[in-house]
Amino acid sequence: MPPTLSQIGNQMSALxxxxxxxxxxxETLRANPDESFINLSAGNPVILPEVEQLWRDCTTQxxxxxxxxxxxxxxxxSQGYQPLVDAIQKDFNQRYGLNLTDRQILITxxxxxxxxxxxxxxGGATETGRLKKIVLPLSPDYTGYGGICLTxxxxxxxxxxxxxxxxxxxxxxxxxxxxxxxxxxxGCIIFSRPCNPTxxxxxxxxxxxxxxxxxxxxxxxLIDSAYGPPYPSLNYTxxxxxxxNNIVHCMSLSKAGLPGERVGIAIGDERIIQILEAFQTNVCxxxxxxxxxxxxxxxxxxxxxxxxxxxxxPYYQAKLALxxxxxxxxxPSTLPWFLHLGEGAIFAWLWLKELPISDWQLYQQxxxxxxxxxxxxxxxxxxxxxxxxxxxxxxxxxxxxxxEITIAMQRLVPVIEEVYRSNNA
Ligand SMILES: Cc1ncc(COP(=O)(O)O)c(C=O)c1O
Numbered sequence: 514m515p516p517t518l519s520q521i522g523n524q525m526s527a528l529x530x531x532x533x534x535x536x537x538x539x540e541t542l543r544a545n546p547d548e549s550f551i552n553l554s555a556g557n558p559v560i561l562p563e564v565e566q567l568w569r570d571c572t573t574q575x576x577x578x579x580x581x582x583x584x585x586x587x588x589x590x591s592q593g594y595q596p597l598v599d600a601i602q603k604d605f606n607q608r609y610g611l612n613l614t615d616r617q618i619l620i621t622x623x624x625x626x627x628x629x630x631x632x633x634x635x636g637g638a639t640e641t642g643r644l645k646k647i648v649l650p651l652s653p654d655y656t657g658y659g660g661i662c663l664t665x666x667x668x669x670x671x672x673x674x675x676x677x678x679x680x681x682x683x684x685x686x687x688x689x690x691x692x693x694x695x696x697x698x699x700g701c702i703i704f705s706r707p708c709n710p711t712x713x714x715x716x717x718x719x720x721x722x723x724x725x726x727x728x729x730x731x732x733x734x735l736i737d738s739a740y741g742p743p744y745p746s747l748n749y750t751x752x753x754x755x756x757x758n759n760i761v762h763c764m765s766l767s768k769a770g771l772p773g774e775r776v777g778i779a780i781g782d783e784r785i786i787q788i789l790e791a792f793q794t795n796v797c798x799x800x801x802x803x804x805x806x807x808x809x810x811x812x813x814x815x816x817x818x819x820x821x822x823x824x825x826x827p828y829y830q831a832k833l834a835l836x837x838x839x840x841x842x843x844x845p846s847t848l849p850w851f852l853h854l855g856e857g858a859i860f861a862w863l864w865l866k867e868l869p870i871s872d873w874q875l876y877q878q879x880x881x882x883x884x885x886x887x888x889x890x891x892x893x894x895x896x897x898x899x900x901x902x903x904x905x906x907x908x909x910x911x912x913x914x915x916x917e918i919t920i921a922m923q924r925l926v927p928v929i930e931e932v933y934r935s936n937n938a
Contacts, residue, residue, distance in 0.1 A: 555912045556912075593799065601618050619786045630793055646698055647669070648703075649670035651670075654703075688719055699730060704735075706720070707748055712854065731759065743817075749833070761779050775804060776805060776808050840926075879925060879928055886907045
């Protein structure tokens, strides 16, 4: 007999969002070992040889260094391994002309953990029983936000407005400032920039507007920069980190080749950082120090920022260009298909307006031609309203080879054509 679970136990042990779909994908791959699927569902970054070599070199240096014992044989502070904190402080101050102190930086075991800490420190029931919301100002957004709240009803997302270029078959989500509302019941705000799954990048003016609306209520604004500069720099438009009194700039080294080591970084007001640090002490004491130590070297030397711009960004940007040109070439211009503007991250986001079947059904049909993508509906955590758009999108990963991307797009086009055609027949 399995043990009886608490309410939180039930909730946290359930598979949420895209993880539930990943289970279906793994089962499909296992059940059909002889079929060769092109899997465009992956969020796992590609192992790029130059990036792997960087981490190998940093490891060799660490092994040879007198600090090795101190790094792996001892506990450290919850704030993070000091040489890493110092390296980030120095790098950000030099690169962006800032005046950060080392107390404004926190290292977490991956950035997913950081959002868990923030969501539950600032969101949920207050001492007086009032519900503080965790607001996602623009939906769709990162599916992982769906599982971070111990009080799930606290998560609230806002439907965006759409800017559509009918001729180019492109579109872009914008925050709907007419609807967006923060007040004393808002606990914190989170959004990814660049965005997983859409590749959207909120403009500096939009970010400032959100931060300004939140400031009078002292609401922390967490800008999830898992794909942003200076590492991994998976931005294809020119952006820089935005800092401010109520902004927490959040980073991850996962897309810079270190997902296995779990390194997340928060930079913000010391008072906010201290809350997150204390929460982290209670949850897990601190993040692993081996990953932090090699990250410290890669940041100190400038190699990580350099490889991000020289290797990581061009790799995914070229994949995106290939996917865009293949669809432009093969998709009939008469069909209402729209790719989100690719401003960053490692995915393409395809919207099929007035799709006659659901995204889940389309995902099943694509599996039959050997192509696996992610149906889009799981990228709307916290958006309770019934919006048909939620079932009209697909996330396509850019982690496949050029050949796979080309073939997959060529297979996808006739399936989509047939779906629209059979509905009009
Ligand atoms: C937008 C975004 N935020 C956060 C994460 C979590 O990253 P990690 O916990 O590996 O730092 C991911 C992972 O894919 C992501 O895409």
